[in-house]
Structures are given as C-alpha cells and as structure tokens.
Amino acid sequence: MKIGFDAKRLFHNNTGLGNYSRDLVRIIKKYYPNNDYILYNPKPKAIPFFSDNHNFKVITPKGLMKKLHFIWRTYGIAKNPTTKQLDIYHGLSGEIPIGLPTKIKKVVTIHDLIFERYPHLYSKWDRKAHFKKFKYAVEHADAIVAISEQTKADIVQYLNVQPEKIQVIYQGCAQAFKEQYTIEKLEQTRLKFKLPKEFVLNVGTIEERKNAFNLVKAVKDIDTTLVLIGRKTDYTISIEQYIKANHIEDKVIFLQGVSLEELAHIYQLATIFAYPSIFEGFGIPIIEALYSGTPVITTNSGVFPEAGGPDSIYIDEQDTEQINLAISKLLNDKLMRLQMAERGKAFAQKFNDREIAEHWNNLYKKLL
Template identity: 30%
Template structure:
C-alpha cells in the first residue's frame, strides 16, 4: 500500500515551532524502520533539506512538489492556480492514503475527495480567541474555510484529549473520527552536570536563582500575568536576587512591547529575555531553574511541561485545556487568570523543600509515559486502520 505524507509545512516557519518539532520527531521514528507492506512518498519543496535530515527505508522516496515561489499569506487568492501542481503530484503518485500534518502553511493545498486522507489538528486556539488572533474578517473567513474541508477526511489526529473535545464541539466532527496521539520527550532533556549548566548560563548571561518560562508573544501564553505574578512575589518577599528568565524568539516590535511592559512594572533589570536559544542549550537552562512557570490560557499539548520535569525542575502550570493531561500528578496547578494564585504557587514551591523534592520525583515518573517511539507506533496504527477500513 502507498502512503503519501506532505512534509512541506516542516520547511516553512511552522517547522521551527512546536508543530514542526512534534512532526519531525514522529516522522524520524516512523521512517527509521522499514514497513514491508507500506511504501512512503514524502512530498517536499524542491531542493529540500529534509532529504538529509530524514533516514528512509529502501521502498520509500522523496518527491518534490513544484512551486514558483514560497507560500505567503498575501498569495492565498492564488490557491486555485497553484492547486494544479498539487493535483498533478497526487495523480502521478496515486497514494492509497494521504497524511497532511498541517493545512495552513502550504496554502495551495486541497483535501482530495478520491483519496483516504488523514489530517493533524493541534489546536483550534484562533477559534477560541478570535478577537486576539484574527486581524480582520477576511483572515478569519479564510481560516474557517480551511476547516470547512475537513469533513472529507477519514481521520483526524490531534495531540490531547482537550483538543479532541474542542474539535468535536466546535468543528462538529464525530468523536470516532478523532484520534489522540501525545508527543514525546527528546533524550537531550535530562539531568546534566553542574559545570555544563554554569557554562550555558554564562553564555546567556543568566544568574542563579531564577524562575524559568518559555513563551512566544501569542496571547494564549499569558505573559503579562507571568510578569505581574513575578513582580508581586519579589515585592512580597523583599527578594532582591531572584530573576525571571524568558526563553523566547521575538521580532523587534514584540521585544519592544515586552520591554515596555517590564519598564511599566519596574522589573526590567530582573527579567532576562533570551531571544534565540540553541536547541542543545535549552536542557541546561531548564536544569538551572528553581521552578518552571507555564500558566498558559490554552495549549494544544504543552511539551515544555514534560521537558522541565525530565530535567528535574518542579512545574507550575494551568488547570486549563490540555495542561492537566500533560502534567499529571507531577505539577502544581493554578488558575491562569489569577495572578495571586500564580504568585502563591511560586512561594509554596520555593519555600518548601520537601514539596519541591516530591514534585521532582513525581515529574520524573510521569515523563516515562511519553515517548516519540510510542507516538510513531500509534501514528502507524492510525494509517493501518484507515487503510483497512
């Protein structure tokens, strides 16, 4: 049986976000092994770097999808024109099954009616917070139109039970059509020696002690309340040493906005905005933290919670969306809209060594439930179930 997987979204900006991280890890595991009854066709852009990144079986192959230029939001109106390339590739490869890991970055992409198709939906955050995510009605209409096609698909993969619940409720998809496949934890996230931690912290001008968070400028990351809770904690404890480290990658305007907020709170000198952090350095930054703070308003999954736990760091996260699923009994939960509750959770962990020790131990145990091998195996089973249906 022939399976086609569209990898092009991994070569757009999405490939550098959590969505890309999830897919690259699953597909690396999936393609490592030969599957005697399955042949994979992997669709990429011309001159794709993924050909060097993925090791594939003898019966599998990369196939370039022609493109005149890189997909851009302003070119959405040309979708019907570019679809000729897409339909031509599908006609020439004739897959029995098609997997579309992301349907928003590669705009000239339609869901075929004559091929069994699986799509992955990570969350529907823009539909939950439309005022914060859509610049205008045209953008919202386009987004909703993409989802209008999903009734054609054979199966939807999503990354948490919370996302599945939203997909069923808001997109009106039958429950049996949606499968949950959690992500895993990269082996680099582990306890590492103090000397290495110190070396990396010096590289980013981070000093002990510090609270760590990972964030983007997106509304659902809840950064204003994180800033406020940190300020209230250091004032209430008269703490002149603790800092807040924010691992992030910001545009110039986004950085200006955050620095404005920090100046208004008078904590600019107590907060480190790392901007770009190399992948291999992140584990050390986790390791050095006193606590990991991740009180998002919403997450599709929230892998940083697991990464922090694997590095031996106690976690404070939200009692909302998927975060209780990913945190299990290893995290401290707060109402993400309640700054006082976030501040009190910080205080409780930093001032109670016994609690901190228990949370670290529980976190380690909880992470054992998640792996990329398991995720790849579950993805393969979805393929096989759809092919046999």
C-alpha cells in the first residue's frame, strides 16, 4: 500500500497531536514495513522525537506555495503529483485536503470537538474554521476514526454523523515511557531539574482546560511538591500570583524544555500523577503515567475513566478538597500506590503498539 499522511502536526507540534501523529506513523512503519509512507509537511523541519525519519518520503511545497504553506495543506496537496500514486490518504488531525482524486481512500482521525463543547475557549473565527474543516472531512472521508468513545459520541452530536460510520481506535504512547531506566539515569535527571525525592506530577499545556490552578490549590496545605511540566499561557499568570500570595513558591516547580527521555524519567520518579483536566479527547499523559508505573488521580467524567481504567482514583476536577484528600491518601499509603501502579500498567497493555498497528492495518486493508 502507498499511504500518505497529513504531517503538519508530526513535524511542528511537540505535544498532543504531534505525539499522536509521530507514534501512529512509527508503529505502522514498524509492524508493516513493506508499505510506502509519504509525509506531507507544509514547512521544512526536522522531526522532533522521531529517529526513523530517513525511512519516509517527505513532500513539501514548492515555489510560491512555500510562502503560502497554510493554503498548500488544504488546496495544494491534492495537486502534488505524488498523490496520484496513493492508495490511502490519512488526515491525522481532523482535516482532509480539498480535491483529492476520488480513487484515493480517505481516512480522518478526529481527536476532540472541544471548540464545540467549550466555545468560550476559542475565538469566533477559530470555531468557524475548525467546524468547516471537520465537517468537510467527515463528509468526504471513507473512514472516520475517533480516538475514544467520548469523541465518537461528540462526533455524532456535533457533526451529525451516524454512529455506525465511526470506528474507535485508541492511541498509545511513545516507546520512551515503556522503558525501565537505571537508577543512575533517573538520578541524573532528578539532579538536573532539582527534583525532590517525593513529588506530584502534572504534564500538559498550562491552560484553563487543563485545570492546573485547582491542583495548585489542592496541594497548598500538603507536605509535598507539585511539578508542572508544560508550556505556559496567560492562564499561568493567575496561578503564579496565587503561589506568591500564599508563599508556596518552594512547593511548585514549573518545567519546560524537557526532552522526551527526560520526561519519561520524571514520570518514573514521580510519586503520583495528578491530571484533573476538565475535558480531553483522550488524555495521553494518563497512558504515559500508567506505562511508567505511576499511580494516577484524574477526573471522574468524560474520557478519563476510559483512559485511566478501573484502578486509578477519580475525583471531581472542580472540588479542590476532594483532590487534596486523594493526593494525601496516596502519599500516606505506599502499598496502595504499589498496587495501583501494578494494575495500571497491566491495564495500559490494551494500548500497546502491536494491537494499535493491527487495528490501523485492518482498516486500511478493508478500505481497499
């Protein structure tokens, strides 16, 4: 098979959608190496966290389209000569180029419809643009894939798609989180970032939807340290003001610029992973924590129980006292942490590479 992928996020996004794209392409290549894989990248850039890039053909815009790369992704890809050779085109993040030849089977992955669920988090223009692209994609795709049952339900509700037209294929996480690192390597990372022996970890962009503020409030009176790893936004300002006003500067550590392997080390060093997000399409950090053997506390609604499994602890993300009690309980019960870690790692095996690759290969073959 010749399979083309929308590779914008793969090349240019170091977090959620980028990780999903890199991981999917990596495992498909690993288990089905005889296919031809073409990555359509609107702007030249080395692939972050992705060592296998020499095994793929990468297509970028030429001439005037180099400057109009944002238009090329929607209108230019279909005109590239390589698309005529494709059997399948896979839009990895909710979009399909306009004008692809009819003989090409088209697949689209929908991650979430947060712009519909929480419109106040987006500008009016962004909401309209996202909806238009997503609507075109589901209307022209031969296969629609949701990354969770929660996202499938949202596609039905907001894009008016019949549920039988949507398939759920879960996502996994990078191999780095599945490795067992030596004590020496872990200690090197601990010393580099000046991390304490015991800490609560949270990973993700520090924005309103991720709800880190309530996590900071929850740990204010607990004898522990909170480590927040992620890009700061304007939302971070209010968190930093709260930290200063309550004199807890020594209890909260902000980290950015962490490499993938260092992030994997920090997951394994963490005592607890706390993820009281308001809403996600899936929540890859939960899977990363489970594979790392770190007990998880997360939100009790939406997709979170789907990702966290039966042995994580679930809380009301708006109830800081409840978050506080859950963290305190785990910090004081080492046996419970060990049991949760063991059972969580077992549950995470449903998101293993081979199984996910097989689901995708079966879908591609069925389309042809």
